[in-house]
Amino acid sequence: MxxxxxxxxxxxxxxxxxxxxxxxxxxxxxxxxxxxxxxxxxxxxxxxxxxxxxxxxxxxxxxxxxxxxxxxxxxxxxxxxxxxxxxxxxxxxxxxxxxxxxxxxxxxxxxxxxxxxxxxxxxxxxxxxxxxxxxxxxxxxxxxxxxxxxxxxxxxxxxxxxxxxxxxxxxxxxxxxGAGARMKLVVNMVMGSMMGAFCEGMALADRAGLAQSDLLDVLGLGAMANPMFALKGPALQQRQYPPAFPLKHQQKDMRLALALGDALDQPLPVAAAANEAYKQAKSKGYADADFAAVYEATQISNLSLN
Amino acid sequence: MxxxxxxxxxxxxxxxxxxxxxxxxxxxxxxxxxxxxxxxxxxxxxxxxxxxxxxxxxxxxxxxxxxxxxxxxxxxxxxxxxxxxxxxxxxxxxxxxxxxxxxxxxxxxxxxxxxxxxxxxxxxxxxxxxxxxxxxxxxxxxxxxxxxxxxxxxxxxxxxxxxxxxxxxxxxxxxxxGAGARMKLVVNMVMGSMMGAFCEGMALADRAGLAQSDLLDVLGLGAMANPMFALKGPALQQRQYPPAFPLKHQQKDMRLALALGDALDQPLPVAAAANEAYKQAKSKGYADADFAAVYEATQISNLSLN
Amino acid sequence: MxxxxxxxxxxxxxxxxxxxxxxxxxxxxxxxxxxxxxxxxxxxxxxxxxxxxxxxxxxxxxxxxxxxxxxxxxxxxxxxxxxxxxxxxxxxxxxxxxxxxxxxxxxxxxxxxxxxxxxxxxxxxxxxxxxxxxxxxxxxxxxxxxxxxxxxxxxxxxxxxxxxxxxxxxxxxxxxxGAGARMKLVVNMVMGSMMGAFCEGMALADRAGLAQSDLLDVLGLGAMANPMFALKGPALQQRQYPPAFPLKHQQKDMRLALALGDALDQPLPVAAAANEAYKQAKSKGYADADFAAVYEATQISNLSLN
Amino acid sequence: MxxxxxxxxxxxxxxxxxxxxxxxxxxxxxxxxxxxxxxxxxxxxxxxxxxxxxxxxxxxxxxxxxxxxxxxxxxxxxxxxxxxxxxxxxxxxxxxxxxxxxxxxxxxxxxxxxxxxxxxxxxxxxxxxxxxxxxxxxxxxxxxxxxxxxxxxxxxxxxxxxxxxxxxxxxxxxxxxGAGARMKLVVNMVMGSMMGAFCEGMALADRAGLAQSDLLDVLGLGAMANPMFALKGPALQQRQYPPAFPLKHQQKDMRLALALGDALDQPLPVAAAANEAYKQAKSKGYADADFAAVYEATQISNLSLN
Incomplete structure (x- = not known):
């Protein structure tokens, strides 16, 4: 000044x-x-x-x-x-x-x-x-x-x-x-796939007779420890998803990131598989829930058998 | 005592x-x-x-x-x-x-x-x-x-x-x-998928004209920040993979985790897609490199065009 | 008249x-x-x-x-x-x-x-x-x-x-x-996934020490017999793909069909995985070859090791 | 004689x-x-x-x-x-x-x-x-x-x-x-992926406001025409799956074929995605139904919304 x-x-x-x-x-x-x-x-x-x-x-x-x-x-x-x-x-x-x-x-x-x-x-x-x-x-x-x-x-x-x-x-x-917009897409794509990976781990732990809280502890102690797992873990355990970042927005960003990859001929098979899980969760009625509700796409039998 | x-x-x-x-x-x-x-x-x-x-x-x-x-x-x-x-x-x-x-x-x-x-x-x-x-x-x-x-x-x-x-x-x-062995598989499956997601983000950033170092900075500042991205980011940037955890072992753990999911009827589409990327990287000769070399599975054109 | x-x-x-x-x-x-x-x-x-x-x-x-x-x-x-x-x-x-x-x-x-x-x-x-x-x-x-x-x-x-x-x-x-345009997309999506499935079968047969001609014979004799396998089989065997329907058009139709599924919340994981293979093949330089060249996406090691 | x-x-x-x-x-x-x-x-x-x-x-x-x-x-x-x-x-x-x-x-x-x-x-x-x-x-x-x-x-x-x-x-x-056993796996893998592709087409047609009978007609007239689509189409339309080849056996063959690919480092992303759909269908209670019941894995919303 x-x-x-x-x-x-x-x-x-x-x-x-x-x-x-x-x-x-x-x-x-x-x-x-x-x-x-x-x-x-x-x-x-x-x-x-x-x-x-x-x-x-x-x-x-x-x-x-x-x-x-x-x-x-x-x-x-x-x-x-x-x-x-x-x-x-x-x-x-x-x-x-x-x-x-x-x-x-x-x-x-x-x-x-x-x-x-x-x-x-x-x-x-x-x-x-x-x-x-x-x-x-x-x-x-x-x-x-x-x-x-x-x-x-x-x-x-x-x-x-x-x-x-x-x-x-x-x-x-x-x-x-344009680089700012693209960077946000790339970051959100990684976030979406990473959440998908986390949900599969939580679901497999549960089916394999392991306590999800133990998995959260182990993940929180090692090289993968990150604030997102710590924050969203309890949401998955309780299957309650108060929206911080709505699932439909996450899915839209996955879609746009995949379209960007498509335009650039960049294969993105992990993101493509994760995107399908978000679509399933949307289809099940979780569009407005938090994007952690992609967990529900891994919980096929629970909903249909209970 | x-x-x-x-x-x-x-x-x-x-x-x-x-x-x-x-x-x-x-x-x-x-x-x-x-x-x-x-x-x-x-x-x-x-x-x-x-x-x-x-x-x-x-x-x-x-x-x-x-x-x-x-x-x-x-x-x-x-x-x-x-x-x-x-x-x-x-x-x-x-x-x-x-x-x-x-x-x-x-x-x-x-x-x-x-x-x-x-x-x-x-x-x-x-x-x-x-x-x-x-x-x-x-x-x-x-x-x-x-x-x-x-x-x-x-x-x-x-x-x-x-x-x-x-x-x-x-x-x-x-x-x-048995629970200890299963927990290791679940943790390593999450790790394998998460690394796959990270590699796709790094590859897409590069193709989209963004600096990978910028992506690493952004990831390191937010909710996804974790030691593994920080540690492996430079390996991806340099495409050098001195083995800490060999890719063939990571792929074996993915396979065993998928087999566990299979036995329990637990769908794991993100891990299944990531596993295919590890197989590609193995097939390209990276079995003994660090598991971060799954990045090479995203780099299709570079190898074949150069 | x-x-x-x-x-x-x-x-x-x-x-x-x-x-x-x-x-x-x-x-x-x-x-x-x-x-x-x-x-x-x-x-x-x-x-x-x-x-x-x-x-x-x-x-x-x-x-x-x-x-x-x-x-x-x-x-x-x-x-x-x-x-x-x-x-x-x-x-x-x-x-x-x-x-x-x-x-x-x-x-x-x-x-x-x-x-x-x-x-x-x-x-x-x-x-x-x-x-x-x-x-x-x-x-x-x-x-x-x-x-x-x-x-x-x-x-x-x-x-x-x-x-x-x-x-x-x-x-x-x-x-x-609009129904005519949508029907073409659905049909071409099925075609793209089916070709992807066929290519994986041909690749696995080859890796597993089976003659691809035997696989073609068996497929041609059973419930899956169809003109497309009969027509494209030899192209895969010879790895020659004179364009009848260019791969880039097939990939575009996959993308548009996936976008349609996305708009309707219809999960399409098989098509999504197949689409990534088409992107890989495009990335490897097969955009103008026949869409059967998606086979090259399954042939990772051959190209990079030879 | x-x-x-x-x-x-x-x-x-x-x-x-x-x-x-x-x-x-x-x-x-x-x-x-x-x-x-x-x-x-x-x-x-x-x-x-x-x-x-x-x-x-x-x-x-x-x-x-x-x-x-x-x-x-x-x-x-x-x-x-x-x-x-x-x-x-x-x-x-x-x-x-x-x-x-x-x-x-x-x-x-x-x-x-x-x-x-x-x-x-x-x-x-x-x-x-x-x-x-x-x-x-x-x-x-x-x-x-x-x-x-x-x-x-x-x-x-x-x-x-x-x-x-x-x-x-x-x-x-x-x-x-061993070649006979391997050939059966390869053939059944192609069959499983092809059925997955078919089911996604039928599901997308339905969501997109097209008559499934029209899709069956179009598929039956073109280069993809095959006895399996003709035979299984009505089963999908009616969502009735009297077992000819039980879904659990098809899923087992997918799993074994993927394991074969794994052992040979042959990427099989389309089959891997299809396998996850069979697992979903199994998880939903269709293990003993005909393998065409993989169609139910594409029908997420119907079950949860009805």
């Missing part, structure tokens, strides 16, 4: 934030609290959701275009690809307000095509663009512990250092626009 | 140890060092391997039978099922020396049938038996940080507490004889 | 035909030869391809629109979805010429969405529509032995009886527009 | 037959009827089952050893490996009666190890051996239309020409003892 000797005004950059849902509000609050920015301008589709942050020092604007016009860098955290597209390309959207020197950083989770479309619209107006989807949910967002998967304009990535430090524990620059 | 007031002699139990390979020597040394035993009697097929421990306070015997006759509890750590069977049931073996009140704890990695066979022979002579295969290799053996998967005689398991504490960081009692 | 008593003119319907490639020329010639139509009007993008059929009695027109205006029922047999869309919806296309009472029967192989789009355009102008992709290639087309998978307007299907009898050995009415 | 000029007696060989179940009785009757043998000597564990054939001209003996002593070539058709072993190696079994010049042809369906064991026992006594399992069930046995998969002594195979012609429509000589 540089202070102008004559005016006493800081030269700290001004930032904007679009989308104040649960994630966005937490992330934006961390931008406010870090003290690195002279001004934080916010917008939300339902304007009343801005009140909380305005009370904490933010300034509300009436449209994405207005935010972009006032801020050096604007961050977006919209609910889904449709909302991200509307905020970026809709009436009074980012593309209307952006101009040379301005930057837009979309942190929403969107597919590669959507990201490319927003990038092109921003570039067409002379603006700069970064896609920056995050890994992590509510708790890490509040604690400023997200993992940020950035791709696009590398200089802009560096300028975002203070902001990313406020919101996340780590930010990675992955390459050209 | 209890001291007999009249004689001044300690009542600390006497223990025996059969098999002084890399693992056995390290484990037996921890028994010696812990001070809980009045005597440690050792035997090895090649007798000279006993010298080192004898210099540290152990007493050598000339056969497994002799060890069992002198010790309250005898531990075995033989190289493979054949060696385990020979030490237990061969000439001057455990079964010849065992009698009521004596106990044999086989910590070798053997299949369930072998374990049952040894258990029956010991029981037929009035002895007590525990199977106790371990999870962990050289380093944890030296550090007394093994995980001990025990099954069989539960009272004996409790009597082994001091010994297991000296050799491992955790011991679990899993049930009747 | 009805003769008008006053004029002596027959009331036999007039038919049109769009697309005179190898398939289309053969099919249209059968319409000409059957004698059921008073006039056969033809169009092809490259006009010179009409000459042959004009010499045999057809009448050439200069655009799809002109054909449709002159014919009661117009058949289309275009090379791919793009060509089918252009002939139907492009300048001077079917949609421009069609009107109440006119009918368009698209026999091209197109995806369901393309078919729906053409159907909607024809309906918007008051015309009637039938999709009617065929099963069978050059030889059955010449011999009038195609299988016609029709869907859309059932009354129109019945009116096409004479035409379909001239071109095919059997026509089936499958339901609403 | 050669007539001895001096005695008028024919030199036609004498044959024996062990095992008069449904299959054996039909096969032996064809030996009797063909007129190529001077005498047909029969034995069955339950002696009364011989009566029928004795009435038709056969001669009963009291043990396998007695049959072998009287016959030039003895055929066996026992119910399972246990019965085959007992008839061959048990008290008064084939091995007791066999000697130089005598031959035993085991047509029972047994595993390779059992076949090798019987071959060795016969050879140890100087006898000759052929394994000759058959493909086909009751109807082809009655009609003399079996397929005979022979392996072992090739000269003996040629001497069996008249007998095999009487019992089968085709006999193949496959190589050394």
């Amino acid at each position: 540089v202070t102008d000797a004559a005016t006493g005004a800081t030269n700290a950059p001004t930032v904007g934030f679009l989308g104040l849902g649960i994630m966005g509000t937490a992330m934006c609050r961390n931008l406010l609290k870090c003290g690195a920015f002279s001004k934080v301008i916010v917008w939300n589709r339902t304007a009343s959701k801005c009140d909380e942050l305005v009370a904490e020092g933010a300034v509300a604007a009436s449209s994405p275009a207005e935010v972009v016009q006032q801020a050096d860098i604007t961050f977006g955290m919209l609910a889904d690809p449709e909302a991200a597209l509307k905020a970026a390309l809709g009436p009074a959207g980012v593309a209307e307000g952006v101009s040379a020197g301005k930057a837009y950083v979309d942190m929403s989770t969107v597919d590669e095509a959507t990201s490319q479309q927003i990038a092109a619209a921003v570039a067409a107006k002379g603006g700069r663009f970064l896609e920056a989807p995050v890994s992590g949910s509510k708790k890490p967002a509040i604690d400023g512990q997200l993992i940020i998967l950035a791709a696009g304009d590398e200089a802009l990535f560096k300028e975002c250092e203070a902001a990313f430090s406020a919101m996340g524990k780590r930010s990675l620059f992955l390459g050209a626009v | 209890v001291t007999d007031a009249a004689t001044g002699a300690t009542n600390a139990p006497t223990v025996g140890f059969l098999g002084l390979g890399i693992m056995g020597t390290a484990m037996c040394r921890n028994l010696l060092k812990c001070g809980a035993f009045s005597k440690v009697i050792v035997w090895n097929r090649t007798a000279s391997k006993c010298d080192e421990l004898v210099a540290e306070g152990a007493v050598a015997a000339s056969s497994p039978a002799e060890v069992v006759q002198q010790a309250d509890i005898t531990f075995g750590m033989l190289a493979d099922p054949e060696a385990a069977l020979k030490a237990a049931l061969g000439p001057a073996g455990v079964a010849e020396g065992v009698s009521a009140g004596k106990a044999y704890v086989d910590m070798s990695t053997v299949d369930e049938a072998t374990s049952q066979q040894i258990a029956a022979a010991v029981a037929a002579k009035g002895g007590r038996f525990l199977e106790a295969p371990v999870s962990g290799s050289k380093k944890p053996a030296i550090d007394g940080q093994l995980i001990i998967l025990a099954a069989g005689d539960e009272a004996l398991f409790k009597e082994c507490e001091a010994a297991f504490s000296a050799m491992g960081k955790r011991s679990l009692f899993l049930g009747a004889v | 009805v003769t008008d008593a006053a004029t002596g003119a027959t009331n036999a319907p007039t038919v049109g035909f769009l697309g005179l490639g190898i398939m289309g020329t053969a099919m249209c010639r059968n319409l000409l030869k059957c004698g059921a139509f008073s006039k056969v009007i033809v169009w092809n993008r490259t006009a010179s391809k009409c000459d042959e059929l004009v010499a045999e009695g057809a009448v050439a027109a200069s655009s799809p629109a002109e054909v449709v205006q002159q014919a009661d029922i117009t058949f289309g047999m275009l090379a791919d979805p793009e060509a089918a869309l252009k002939a139907a919806l492009g300048p001077a296309g079917v949609a421009e010429g069609v009107s109440a009472g006119k009918a368009y029967v698209d026999m091209s192989t197109v995806d369901e969405a393309t078919s729906q789009q053409i159907a909607a355009a024809v309906a918007a102008k008051g015309g009637r529509f039938l999709e009617a992709p065929v099963s069978g290639s050059k030889k059955p087309a010449i011999d009038g032995q195609l299988i016609i998978l029709a869907a859309g307007d059932e009354a129109l299907f019945k009116e096409c009886e004479a035409a379909f009898s001239a071109m095919g050995k059997r026509s089936l009415f499958l339901g609403a527009v | 050669v007539t001895d000029a001096a005695t008028g007696a024919t030199n036609a060989p004498t044959v024996g037959f062990l095992g008069l179940g449904i299959m054996g009785t039909a096969m032996c009757r064809n030996l009797l009827k063909c007129g190529a043998f001077s005498k047909v000597i029969v034995w069955n564990r339950t002696a009364s089952k011989c009566d029928e054939l004795v009435a038709e001209g056969a001669v009963a003996a009291s043990s396998p050893a007695e049959v072998v002593q009287q016959a030039d070539i003895t055929f066996g058709m026992l119910a399972d490996p246990e019965a085959a072993l007992k008839a061959a190696l048990g008290p008064a079994g084939v091995a007791e009666g066999v000697s130089a010049g005598k031959a035993y042809v085991d047509m029972s369906t047994v595993d390779e190890a059992t076949s090798q064991q019987i071959a060795a026992a016969v050879a140890a006594k100087g006898g000759r051996f052929l394994e000759a399992p058959v493909s086909g069930s009751k109807k082809p046995a009655i009609d003399g239309q079996l397929i005979i998969l022979a392996a072992g002594d090739e000269a003996l195979f040629k001497e069996c020409e008249a007998a095999f012609s009487a019992m089968g429509k085709r006999s193949l000589f496959l190589g050394a003892v």
